[in-house]
Amino acid sequence: MLSIALSGCSSDGVARNTGPDPSGQPTARAVDAPAPEAVRNWFHYSRSADFDSIESTVQVPTRDGTLLDCTRNQPGNDGKPAPGPHPGVVMEFTPYEISAAPMPGSYFAEHGYDVLVCNVRGSGNSGGEYPSWFQPQEAADNYDLIEWLAAQPESTGKVAQIGESYGSITAYRAAALRPPHLTTIVPIVSPTNIYAEWVYPGGVPSGRNQSWWANEAPVIDMQAHAGTAASFQNHPLFDDYWKQAVTTNKLRDVQVPALHIGGYSDIFKEGSFDALAQRPDKTWLLTGPWTHNVELPEPGDPETANAALPTGAVLQWFDHWLQDRPEAGLPPSRVVSYESTSGAGQWTQSDQWPSPNAKTRRVFPVSDGTLNTTAPAAGESSYSVNPNDGPSVDELGTMPTDPSQDQAASEAAAPPNQSDRYGTTDPRTTFTLPAFDTDTSVEGPVTFHFEASSTAPDTYFVSKLEVVTTDGKVLPIETGYLRGQLRESLERTVPIPVGEPVRYRIDLGNTHWKFKAGEQLRITLSGGDSPKITPNAPAGIITIHHGADTYVDIPTVD
CATH class of the missing domain: 1.10.3020 (alpha-amino acid ester hydrolase ( Helical cap domain))
Known part of the structure; x- marks a missing residue:
């Protein structure tokens, strides 16, 4: 159907990506990777459009009279809004440029939804002052926005909210206030802390x-x-x-069902698993190989192939909760997860996370640089804190297949402009498992527990989970961080007793990665991750104390 912009209004303004993704994310659509039939059908759900899209600019009043600037896409016929009733969708409540929203409001309007994309208070053309990150006023404004849309004469009284990144946080925060007409939310690449x-x-x-x-x-x-x-x-x-x-302490106040879409390569992937753990009966997860650079494209748009999310799955979710369409069911399982490899991956489905088939494999770093399945005798290894160690992941997330992320190459030679990155003293320690005899999947959270002493009263710890491929590349899968003085709590500092062994834990996060036969798993520990981490870690020597208290827990499925 047509997308019609009324006089003085912009077109849909959806951001488009063309050609290969310079970030290293594969250009083939992940949603077209091998998948169980039920998952494939869910991704490609479709139905005919019944309306045109009528676009306009509206100013939505909040309870204190401040006006929020919004783009509205309504179902229409013959150039005019169609009579209702229609359910509503708040599609992004954000301080970013709303004309570049990475979702097709017109597409959902053509399928019978009254769509708003709005700037938060003090951003864009919305009135008022921006109150800093995620303040109570912003959530109250979002509540008012939902209720305004539900109160329109053509509304069914049911409203959903969907948003990416910042917009996903506003969706969770608004849902925690329980607006009476909010029916469901779809947070995309959403952090909970x-x-x-x-x-x-x-x-x-x-x-x-x-x-x-x-x-x-x-x-x-x-x-x-x-x-x-x-x-x-x-x-x-x-x-x-x-x-x-943050939203992690508000999740239990959210009563509506959520389809939480995340990416294993995203900077915010842990939010997905936090949401599922806290709300296991009302959260469904779709976690793919995506970075933070994702789009919800109009189906059939070839320009968004490299970062495309399954729009059909979102349409089916809305059709189920907002229109009660009998053909629109729930996702095929509680968790739909993409299993990555150093080559092509595949989709899997499970009713829980981690997989019920996963068993924790405990491996122990040894001073000779290996990882063993039994605790070694006491020993030590050390590294010199180098704040310029790296390279870190990109701003948008971890991209294992990007050539710039080959850790083996970075260790072999210092870049000319960063000659202090690798000196005569090793800036990181590495521990490597023997090659896998058979394909082995890591499915779930990986944690690194270790005992170490420091010559400084504070330090930064950076640990990476990596795959050593059969051709010698070393590719990052996950990265975890910890400031030494915050080992007991992120709320207060406790100085490190200089020279004394102290126990630490680094969470490397949830992953779903298949190591192929012949590949190896590697764990690193260092004091920097440039350019992501501010290069100001205190100088010092870190000594790792090997034995039963230094180990890595890895959930694996053989």
Whole structure:
């Protein structure tokens, strides 16, 4: 059907990606990878469009009279909005440019949904002042937006909210307030603890992430940019500022069902598994190989193939919860997960996570650089803290197949402009398992427990889970971080007793990766991850104490 923009309004403005993805994400659509028939049918659900899309600009009032600027796509016929009733969809409530929203509002309008894409208070053309990250006023505005859409004469009274990244957080925060007409949410690439996942991963400052968001990403004025940057810098611990902003402590207040879409290569992938763990009866997971650079394209659009999410699955979700269509069922399983490899991957389905078939394999780092299945005799290995160690993952996530991420290449030679990255003292320790005899999948959370002593009262720990391929490449799968002084709690510092053994735990996160026969699993530990991590870790020597208290737990399926 047609997409019609009323006078003075922009077109749908959906951001498009063309050609190969420079990030290294494969250009073939993940949704077309091998999959069980039920998953394939879910991805490719479709039905005919019954309407045109009528686009307009509207100003939605909040309870204090502030007007929120929104683009509205309504179902229409012959150039005019069609009589209702129609369910509503808030499709992004965000401080970013709404004309570039990575979702096709027109497509959902053509299928009978009244769609709003809106800027939060103080951003874009919305009134008021931007109140800094995820403040109560923003959630209250979102509540009002949902109820305004439900109160329109042509509404059925049912409203969904969908959003990516920032918009996914606003969806969860609004749902926690329980607007009476909110029926379901679809958070996409959503963190549930943005402090620990991104701004201060494991308590370690990520200056690149902080600077990029506060100074470049949102459409806010210079005062709001400066205020947001200052808020990040002034709150290095998980204090009340962050507790108010994150969603992990609000998930249990969310009563509506959620389809949480995430990516194993995304910077925010842990939010998916946190949401499922806290709300196992009301959360469905779709986790693919995607980075943070994803789009919900109009089906058949070839320009979005490399980062395309399954729009059909989202349409079916809305049709099920908002229109009660008999042909629109629930997802085929509680968890639909993409199993990656160093080559082509495949889709799997399960009713729980981690997989019920996964068994924890405990392996022990040894001072000779190996990983053994039995605890070694006491021994030591050490590295010199080098803040410039790297390369880190890209801003958008981990991209194992990107040539720039080959850790073996980075260890072989220092880049000319970073000659201090690899010196005569090893900047990282590595521990490698013998080659797998058969294909072996890692399915679930990987944790690194170790005992270490430091010559400094604080340090940054960076650990990577990697695959050593049969041709010698070393590709990152997951990365975990921990600031040494925050080992007991992200809320308070406890100095490291210099020279004394201390126990630590680094969460490397959830993964679903198949190691092929002949490949090896490698774990690293170092003191830097440039450019993601601010290169200001205190100088010092870290000594790892090997034995029964230093080990890695890996959930595997043979």
